[in-house]
Amino acid sequence: MMGLTSPADPLTSRAALLKAASDLMIERGVIDISLSEIGRRARLNTALVKYYFGGKSGLMLALVRDVLGQALVQMQGLVTMDLDPVTKLKLHIKGVINVYFRYPYVNRLIHAMLLDPVLGEEVAKTISRPLAETQRRLVEDGVRAGLLKPIDPMLFYFIILGACDHLFFSQHALRHAFGVHEIDDQLRRDYTDTLLDMVLNGILLPQGKTG
Template sequence: MTAKAAKRRGDERTASAAALLNATAELLSEATNIDVSLNEISQRASVNSAMIKYYFGNKEGLLLALLERDAETAMASLKALSDMDMPAQKKLKIHINGIINAYYKSPYINRLIHYMVESGSPEASRRVAQIFIEPMIEVYRDMVAQGVREGVLKDVDPGLLYYCLVGAADHIFHAGYSVPATLGIERLDDGIKQRYAELVCDIYLRGLAP
């Protein structure tokens, strides 16, 4: 096989793996749980289902790869925010808006994290904690410490702050079935998402003030 042919074959494999990840993300975003079959994924991706085993080993491997892809972008952005030279309150406001935007675009993320931690293998559970939970706790620790130094935030436990913020950011999307009853609309839209983000920011920035 020539180098050019080998590169083309490698590009095709990369494209197929990416198509499977994209199809999984789409189906999970449309569903209310993570019970999406491999057949549905392969059909959506227009890729033979045998390729899932080839690229990812099994369904758990596919789901973990999806989380790793999402985490790479999200955690890099969060770390960059943490390292910026700006007041802690502004960082926190940007983060709250960012996490709500992330769940709006990919509502499956927190459901999938819970599933992998609770039902996945011990190795998968540890990996999810390593790529999502631990980096967020570390950034929250830094933000709180900075806010305390600046006199604008209470000295709260970063772990408890994690539960507060992630819970608030996720629940409106996790409980999308209740939107017709609570908000009188069929589904969440960008306007409602933005209003919700502003409300959560106001509640937490006021509540965390010393």
């Protein structure tokens, strides 16, 4: 009985530490949070971070895998689904935006990790490369079907990820330059629709194209 209700219950404590780190990064809009802040928020001894994750880097890696693992699996599943390639690409881009909407810190966290030689290779192997590979297949399927222009998948990767992320990365610019204090669901939808229309159709009107 004791094990089920104890605050040191492994699953609960592990999840509580991950949630505390995630919540703190969302609230503060920065990825620099300390172990002691995480421990205080989770009401757990920070020694448990070392126990479960080997340290703060391990906790952050576990968090990124938690947050993106499910999304990556869904995105990889898209590739083989019986849908037309353009619909797949739209769903992919929506999925990327939804991840950044829920976890606005995740892109910055990944980039901080890519700076570290050991952690960087791990993040590249489990996240960046699978994502790039999924996108490459989605784009190439669309090109092969005669629906999309040939486009370099690497350039596409940086353009799309940057465009998807920037509203969330730049929440402070949103506040300071546009007076918008919160990214609500309506803004997320408007951003998604505008980006999708731009990526697929461009912003030129027919008379612009001849000009």
